[in-house]
Amino acid sequence: MSPGSPMPPATAGSAALIERARRLATLVLAPSANATDQAAAVPREHIRALADAGLLGIATPACHGGHGAPPRVAREVLEILAGACGVTAxxxxxHAAxxxxxxxxxxxxLKERVLPxxxxxxxxxxxxxxxVRRxxxxxxxxxxxxxxxxxxxxxxxxxGHGIADDAVIAGALPDGRLMYILTSLEAGDSIEASPPLRLSAMNASATVSLTLRDLRVGPEQVIAILTREQQAARDVAGLLTPSALSLGAACAAAALLAELAERRGSARLADAAxxxxDEKEAARAEVDAWADRPEAExxxxxxxxxxxxxxDLGVRAAHAAVAATGGSAxxxxxxxxRLFREAMLYSLTAQTRDLQIATVERLLERATRPRSA
Structure with a gap:
């Protein structure tokens, strides 16, 4: 893809990044979110807007042309984007991963060559x-x-097939270790993409499966080699990052309820919003308390x-917005x-077996503790 306008300086503060995300969400993403949801792919204009705002380099170290923003800031930006347009987020x-x-x-x-x-x-x-988790x-x-x-x-x-130029993929070596490589998605006959998968949500994500046949890579494309134990530790360390997506859906659903409450003069809907x-803020505080301490007991x-x-919160809030809206929903x-479908999809994002079980157990226990962790 072609570069957009020059990225803001890598020294820009976290508050500026968050403000840029809010402006982008309000002015570009939210107004077209429903149309984007039904599109064949996320518009390239959205990707250019993310680049112009400096958000494509939010987690990239400053020494490689990014902002090196703390993970907490990156999560807040992702939450803002998800609340505006789930598929763009x-x-x-x-890319942010x-x-x-x-x-x-x-x-x-490799870092010096591609990260800027x-x-x-x-x-x-x-x-x-x-x-690799299967x-x-x-x-x-x-x-x-x-x-x-x-x-x-x-x-x-x-x-993001058709949007992305490159991909990080992983495979198993004969000794069981996992090799991560960076490859162009234009590798000729060695990479064959399926037609876009038909999904219940986010068809505009242009999600495909790839068949790799005799894909040859050199050491200059190797990112890292990990043991299964190291991979499992990374999975746990990154488990809370996608929480921002669910929190974004919950925030947008609460805003819909608040709009309905004002339009109808309903105190009960206002209380629900x-x-x-309030629950979203409490959940985010818990995410922040644990996400940045992967070594904590x-x-x-x-x-x-x-x-x-x-x-659970994202799905409940979106369900409430559907129920309160009525037939037009x-x-x-x-x-x-749209928010309900997106919140459901976030139930499946970066899943592990432990998280699957915890999610089901949470749903079973919800009646006795609906607003606590």
Whole structure:
């Protein structure tokens, strides 16, 4: 993709980044959110707007052209974007996940070569490695071949095809370790994309599966090699990042309830809107308390609990917005049902087995503790 306007200076403060996100959400994303939801793909104008606001480099270290914003700020920006247009936020999250992953890797030359271009929006990146969490035989295999590597298999989920220029993908080496590589998505016959997958939500995410056939990569494309234990630790450390998506949906649903309350003069709906907003603030405080302390005792247990709370909250708030809206919420271009579908999808994002169980248990116990973690 072509670069947009020059990115704001990497020294810009966190408050400025958040304000830019709010302006972008209000002026660009929210007004077209329902149309974007029904589009074939997220408009490139949205990606350019993210680049112009400096948000594509939010988590990229300053030494590589980004802002190096604290994770808490990156989560707040993601929450703001998700509250305005879920599918744009979801596609943005793929790029935002790829950049720090490369920055934490071992390949310094690769960082210097690609991270400034990703931060500026000159190129857009996505990720395809959720399959490494699946039990059973590896879906993507990496075989050493002299001083290069041969990659074969299927990446079942890759978001942003046709938008992204590059992808971080992962596969299993013969010894069981996982290799992360960066590849152009224009690798000729070695990468074949399926037609866009038909999804219940966010079809505009342009999500496909990739078939990899004799994809040859050199050491200059290798980001890192991790053991299964290291990968599991990274999964736990990043478990709370997608909570911002659920919180964004909850915030937007509470705003819809507040609008309905004002239009109808309903004190009960106004109380419901305030209750959801208060619960969102409490949940976000819990996310912030645990997300940045992956080494803390009991972190994994608390992270799973808090993430399940956020998933539950997003779905409940969106459901309330649908119920309060009435029959018009059944229209495909109504914001309430769009938020409900988006909140459901966030239940599946970056899932682990522990989180699946915690989410189900949370739903079963909701009647006895509906507003606490």
């Amino acid at each position: 979801f596609v943005h999250m793929q 790829a950049c720090p992953l490369i920055a934490r890797g071992d390949n310094e030359a 271009r990703f931060a500026s929006g000159e190129r857009f990146c996505t990720v395809g490695f959720s399959h 039990p059973g035989p590896p879906m993507v295999r990496v075989e050493p071949d002299g001083d290069r590597f041969r990659v074969e298999g299927t990446v079942p989920w890759l978001t 305030r209750a959801f907003e 009991g972190h994994a247990e608390h992270a799973v609990r808090v993430r399940a709370w956020c998933i 059944n229209l495909v271009d109504h914001a309430a049902q």
